[in-house]
Amino acid sequence: MASFSKILIANRGEIAVRVIRACRELGIKAVAVYSEVDRGAMHVRLADEAYPIGPAPASQSYLQQRILIDAALQAGCEAVHPGYGFLAENAEFAAAVNSAGLAFIGSSPESIRLLGNKVQSRKKMVEAGVPVAPGIELDRDSRGRAKRMRAAEEIGFPVLIKAASGGGGKGMRVVQDPDELEKSIEAARRESKAAFGDDAVFLEKYIVNPRHVEFQIFGDMHGNRVHMFERECSIQRRHQKIIEESPAPALSDALRKRMGAAAVKVAEAAKYYNAGTVEFLLDAEGNFYFLEVNTRIQVEHPVTEAVLGIDLVALQILVAMGAELPWRQSNLSQRGHAIECRIYAEDAAAGFLPAAGTVDLLVAPHAPGVRFDNGVESGDEVTVHYDPIIAKLIASASTRDAALKRMRNALDETVILGLTTNIEFLKSVIDHPEYRAGRQHIGFIEENFQSWQTPQPSADGLHAAVALAAMSAALKSPAVNSDGEGYPDPWASLGAWQLGMKAE
Amino acid sequence: MKMKIGGAIHDVRAKNTGANLAVALNNETREYEIIACAPPKFVLRIGDSIVTGYGVRSGDRIHVHIKGSACIFEDVSQAESVVAGGGLDGEGQVVAPMPGNVIKVLVSEGELVKRHQPLVIVEAMKMENEVRAGGDAIVAKILAQAGKQVMSGEVLVELEPAKQDHGNGAEAIP
Numbered sequence: 310m311a312s313f314s315k316i317l318i319a320n321r322g323e324i325a326v327r328v329i330r331a332c333r334e335l336g337i338k339a340v341a342v343y344s345e346v347d348r349g350a351m352h353v354r355l356a357d358e359a360y361p362i363g364p365a366p367a368s369q370s371y372l373q374q375r376i377l378i379d380a381a382l383q384a385g386c387e388a389v390h391p392g393y394g395f396l397a398e399n400a401e402f403a404a405a406v407n408s409a410g411l412a413f414i415g416s417s418p419e420s421i422r423l424l425g426n427k428v429q430s431r432k433k434m435v436e437a438g439v440p441v442a443p444g445i446e447l448d449r450d451s452r453g454r455a456k457r458m459r460a461a462e463e464i465g466f467p468v469l470i471k472a473a474s475g476g477g478g479k480g481m482r483v484v485q486d487p488d489e490l491e492k493s494i495e496a497a498r499r500e501s502k503a504a505f506g507d508d509a510v511f512l513e514k515y516i517v518n519p520r521h522v523e524f525q526i527f528g529d530m531h532g533n534r535v536h537m538f539e540r541e542c543s544i545q546r547r548h549q550k551i552i553e554e555s556p557a558p559a560l561s562d563a564l565r566k567r568m569g570a571a572a573v574k575v576a577e578a579a580k581y582y583n584a585g586t587v588e589f590l591l592d593a594e595g596n597f598y599f600l601e602v603n604t605r606i607q608v609e610h611p612v613t614e615a616v617l618g619i620d621l622v623a624l625q626i627l628v629a630m631g632a633e634l635p636w637r638q639s640n641l642s643q644r645g646h647a648i649e650c651r652i653y654a655e656d657a658a659a660g661f662l663p664a665a666g667t668v669d670l671l672v673a674p675h676a677p678g679v680r681f682d683n684g685v686e687s688g689d690e691v692t693v694h695y696d697p698i699i700a701k702l703i704a705s706a707s708t709r710d711a712a713l714k715r716m717r718n719a720l721d722e723t724v725i726l727g728l729t730t731n732i733e734f735l736k737s738v739i740d741h742p743e744y745r746a747g748r749q750h751i752g753f754i755e756e757n758f759q760s761w762q763t764p765q766p767s768a769d770g771l772h773a774a775v776a777l778a779a780m781s782a783a784l785k786s787p788a789v790n791s792d793g794e795g796y797p798d799p800w801a802s803l804g805a806w807q808l809g810m811k812a813e
Numbered sequence: 814m815k816m817k818i819g820g821a822i823h824d825v826r827a828k829n830t831g832a833n834l835a836v837a838l839n840n841e842t843r844e845y846e847i848i849a850c851a852p853p854k855f856v857l858r859i860g861d862s863i864v865t866g867y868g869v870r871s872g873d874r875i876h877v878h879i880k881g882s883a884c885i886f887e888d889v890s891q892a893e894s895v896v897a898g899g900g901l902d903g904e905g906q907v908v909a910p911m912p913g914n915v916i917k918v919l920v921s922e923g924e925l926v927k928r929h930q931p932l933v934i935v936e937a938m939k940m941e942n943e944v945r946a947g948g949d950a951i952v953a954k955i956l957a958q959a960g961k962q963v964m965s966g967e968v969l970v971e972l973e974p975a976k977q978d979h980g981n982g983a984e985a986i987p
Contacts (some may be wrong), residue, residue: 721881
């Protein structure tokens, strides 16, 4: 079995931080890379070594395959961890990493290529007997406007336009109105090109109000493949998940078994190894449709870690070294319930507009069963160049209800000041009686939170907040002085003060 | 001083007398006991209740976290009135709602636009956002340029009222 002593992490933000921590536990040195705006970022601060890879736009830095591979070779790494996003699902990158004599911590280029092409993978899954939703590829040149319209009408509006090499809702558009078809295809292509460097898109039947239920799969390079049960990720805004949980409230044991078996079938059909996720849509009647496979670690992997007690990122590294999976399917079971909230720098009251800025203060919540995976700390910048994720908050407990209460408290105790975050919005979702009851679907946010506004504080709350604001306004001292010598006593230097009062 | 919170402007006065803090908000005065002052963390007591919170100042803004919620105060004692965004009457400046890149300008100067018609596509964090007209209007001037970066609040398009006598052959708006 190979053994890695140093790994290059071809990513940034919270997932780079997550991989660095796994490396540290395994006694492996972690090498970070950074664009010009990430020079002092958290993942760089935590790394053992760090290399600059270019200007801020991802296309000139985090997507530069040659530069990343050269950095890995220069640093003396044996392997590359791609994280999620950027090059994580790029088969050419995986192949190039392998050709350079490095291990790619993920599946084989062949499997990634097959599953990354949503059109091919659909065909393969139909052959393997996995249920899929009807859909059609949109070829840019050989099909005219009329042909595209015919295809959409055949499937039946509403249709979904998806990036062939996409994920995370980027390059995806729901089209209700046939008049919007061309415009939406064009927008999807532009987004897809910008996000994935590929503007191929396809049409799929839009299944109304399904649940998004996905199965974690894992394989080793010795032919062992298991599923690690499901995550329900139906709470989405702009087709991007914001709250995920495991187990899925809607699954009976029988349905869970059937879907798990289908997920393993998908893994077998693609000869898949390392961590992956098989996504399904589940309708109200209990029919499920294969959606796609994400050939990487997922943002929401911590809920599976909590419910199974497994470190998925460490396992990714071990499997890439050639280790066998330490368990068979029958050894795995779910225990308790876990929920994840994604904390974004965005304005939920203004259509979830990204809200870049400086995190003036970040205080993570601490409590039993609470985990906080952050990619920024106090003083860090959330820039317009990358995903606006600040942190992931995970709460786990023995039951769903207990996990929800834990999550609610933890959200209250999470302090992020300086920019607009979606924390208030997440609380409103967690408090919604339908969500509490586990009745969710992927249109849940659109249906229930269309005109959501930030709740106004109570009279007492506002008064106390003003008191704190007045104190903050009056104090000129920094929280920590430049020598890092703790807190100065502002009262000593300031004495009695008053704000907004005429001399009496 | 005048503080703005969530769109509303409040009259605020505060007086620190050693161990206590008197705060008047819109003429309602309350007395807090200061238990701990370790910026950015503050602990106050009012009646039997402990109030723990955080506050940081950045420029004219004061960010406060209290009882699980974050709020932003703006010191508007000196602020002038600023026109931001195309108004409902369709007049005024349309500004970038966040920093990003201009992907596409969808209108041209002199064009008649309708309420909520997309004017410019701005991309931030790989998501495209349409900046729309606040009301029926005529595009007076386009400052946005495709491919250019814009700051939050930067003027993208200037609109003027869509009157019938304004512009050549502008049709009545239904």
